[in-house]
Amino acid sequence: MRPFELPDFYVPYPARLNPHLEAARAHSTVWAREMGMLDDTRDPGTPEIWDEAKLDAMDYALLCAYTHPDCDGPELDLITDWYVWVFYFDDHFLEVFKRPQDQPGAKTYLDRLPLFMSSEPPEPENAVERGLIDLWARTVPAKSDAWRRRFAESTDNLLRESLWELANISTGRVPNPVEYVEMRRKVGGAPWSADLVEHAAGIEVPERLVGTRPLRVLKDTFADGVHLRNDIFSYQRETESEGEINNCVLVVEHFLGVAPQHAADTVNDLLTSRLRQFENTALTELPPLYEEHALDPAERASVSAYVKGLQDWQSGGHEWHLRSSRYMNEAAPLGMSATRLPALLASARISRPHVPYQQVGRTPLPEFDMPYPARVNPHRERARQNVIAWCGAMGMYEPLPRHPVPLWTAERLAGFEFAICAASLDPDASPEALDLGTQWLAWGTFGDDYFPAVFNRDRDMAGAKIFNARVPGFMPLDCGATPVPENPFEQGLADLWHRTASPMGARGRAEFREAVEHMVESWLWELNNHLQGRVPDPVDYLEMRRRTFGSELTMALSRIEHAAEIPAEVFQTRTLREIDASVMDVGCLINDVFSYQKEMEYEGEVNNGVLAVENFLDCGRDEALPIVNDLMSARRRQFEHLVSAELPVLSDELALDDTARAGLAAYVEELRDWIAGILKWHHETHRYDERPPQRTTGPSRLFKPTGLGTSAFHLFTSR
8 A cells, every 4th residue: 555646747758768778787787797787797795685576677778878868878887787786885875884783884885985986995895996996997088087076075975964864763864855855965876867867978167167056056955856757666675665754745744743744745846946946947937047157158058958858867867767666656647747746736836936025914923932041141241342443433324325315323233133143142252352253243234234225125136246256356365455345345345344354364264255255146046036026945045045044154253263272174074064054954943933024024124934835735834843943952952953963973073182171161061052042132132123114205105124034125216
């Protein structure tokens, strides 16, 4: 009996089939036997994984023929061998390590595998290692060093992060939805598949574009689409036969407390939302990127071929899931996926425009999960007085060329109480450090008010990009001269940068500058949503919100304080990145709850987490608020799980000394202070007072800014 009926999938592009399918089928069977993957050639001591009949029924050549319809025969053979290898690895890992829950053995096994992606690999001991040597030698000669590094990292991720899945199974821990989606990208292997799309198409994405937001989002949304689809089809096999708990349908079932059918439909909606995000990014963000980076015709063609290859993979992967014996698909219709009306209607609902300025009323605050006491720095009053004087000195109370009415007054700033925020975020800071932290908060919030007041009002994306492009000039890594400031935002940045960066080392300066750049650049994303009247996809929203809120900036300052104690590579580990991200999400969602009425009713905002949940689940505010609060709680619990379960293991693996371990313990305490301080400030500041807007002459309305890190102050115009 099936646990649910398959939902109506959104498949906007037709699947096509490579004409070299039969040759690839024959080749892959021979290759699997030569590598020792079939029962009649398996290594001594290896359990039964596959026989030829099982391999034929799963039909990985069909998968590759559907997902790479245009490559030639030898290339299809190579790609098919890669997929035979990766699925064999998955099943082999299940039988040898997951079922017996052998974490030490799994770690030793996984630590060896990167060695087989080198010029001098060791002698292979099993079919996985033997296959990897063969495939690596056949794959990398045609590609650049940059592509090789990316592909090796993607391969290592899908292998190594299997430990995360194994740890969840061993403890019976079902991950929360945000954690699951982000981790599934690594362990699920779709970023690895995206790299192979470049190989199959005979192109490479220009290296200077790889780290940009549009290319990053295309790869992430592609990966999420592949994995969420797979989770729906594989739910029955994984939960009934394999004891798996790392499946998004199960994650949603557990998080929302719903039946499997409801959970599967919700995951399918998320899949649709991610595919629509892919389309939106390709259509609205790639063309400007081409111009900004001056791509030549060949480079543009390469990126276009990459996008087409990712689209082919989605459609082809869906058709294969409908046919493979590996999945629950008995009642699924074959073909014609793109013409299914219910899926198209669902995609239209998820992507419908938002109607701004709806009256929503006062927001009922939920019972926040906050076990940490908020401590307050004793120098708060000094910081409060000094930030008011500093903002005046920077010109923040003056009329501006494109905004003749002052954004702020000293009285309004006093009500914002940034000193309370800074004093709670860092209760042990010195008077001078507290002044600096308070002024950074004020500067970031002024910019967050100034940006929409000018660029959202004028729908001026070109001007916003010029504004963004000037920002690095005020943060010279040598702390040298800066351009002449054109507004208080630039004046404040130049002043704060020199005071903050001068005592730092080169690494700290570069890290902190990058955090500031990310925050300001993220405002362009908010403006793009505003111009489209588009409520963001929930995954894209959370991942970008960490930047728009300024979380990266404040946490970068904390990390830099511990630079002398904690080695740099510690902060690059998955555990520390997940610790930071989970804490950021708690703070961001707290802000979204408190600012909801002002942003919805008075400012016409579309970038709000409560609204993102409403839009995605097609529910009202009162249904969305408990879900947002549950997500905050889940992320806080994940933070504590990482601290208690993973951080000690990481410290042992990296052989950290007592100084580094003490520094990490202090850093974790500062993050707890950060969470408690964010909530305390929101309760005490007047920045989010829920009050009706003031009328001006004519039809214009004055909206009070809302921000720490939110795009809040919208238009002021007058006749």
